[in-house]
Amino acid sequence: MAERKARVERNTLETQITVEINLDGTGKANFDTGVPFLEHMMDQIARHGLVDLDITCKGDLHIDDHHTVEDIGITLGQAFKQAVGDKKGIRRYGHAYVPLDEALSRVVIDLSGRPGLLMDVPYTRASVGGFDVDLFAEFFQGFVNHSMVTLHIDNLKGKNTHHQIETVFKAFGRALRMAIEMDERMAGITPSTKGAL
Incomplete structure (x- = not known):
């Protein structure tokens, strides 16, 4: 089997990003983005998806986190699409339910070749440690648009916003792991019955 790895650089006036991904990794992660809470969540993708991630970003954080978070999602999506290749032999679909104390989230993914995001997360707070939680929708939208996957994210229960978000990212990692398995x-x-994705 060919190595399922990719390295993508994306440079704009707002962000300069490098993403390296290994879909057949062991869950190793290295981040330097200037956004610690996002890094904590991306670590869940690596650990629970068993993918290796190395992501660096220099962004316009003096304005806010928006461009950095969205553009990392975009670049990660580009790298994922490149690494997954022609999708021959993969399971294609993945799903996971993940609890954390009172919180429970479900994520379902289809490596369909059609971008689509349906995300229903009724956050109980607007921010965690100064991080605007609405930006996670921008992260996943960027990922979906550039990885060409269909992604359903539902937080089914939760009172603690940190727990809500963490269950989403853990479930995303586990669903991704299932979908990319050979x-x-x-x-x-x-x-696919069409013979192409």
Whole structure:
């Protein structure tokens, strides 16, 4: 099997980003983005998805976190799409339920080739440690638009906003892991009746 790795650089007037990803990793992560809470959440993707991530970003944080968070999502999506390749032999679909104390989230993903995000997370607070939680929708929208996946995210229960978000990212990592796993019964076959994704 070919290595499922990618390195993408994206430079704009607002952000300069480098993302390296290994879909067949061990969950190693290295981040230097200037946004600690985002890094904590991306660490969940790596650990629970068993993908290696190395992400650096120099962004216009003197304005706010928006451009940095959204553009990291975009660049991660580009790297993921490149690393996953032609999708032959993968499971394609993934899903996970993850609890954390009182919080419970469900994430379902389809590596469909069609970008779509349906995200329902009724946050109980507007920010965590000064981080605007609405920006996570921008992160996932950027990822979806550039990875060309369909993603459903639902926080089913939760009172603590940190717990709500963490269950979302853990479930996303686990759903991603399931979707990118190789299925030996589908070796060399595109998982679609159309013959292409």
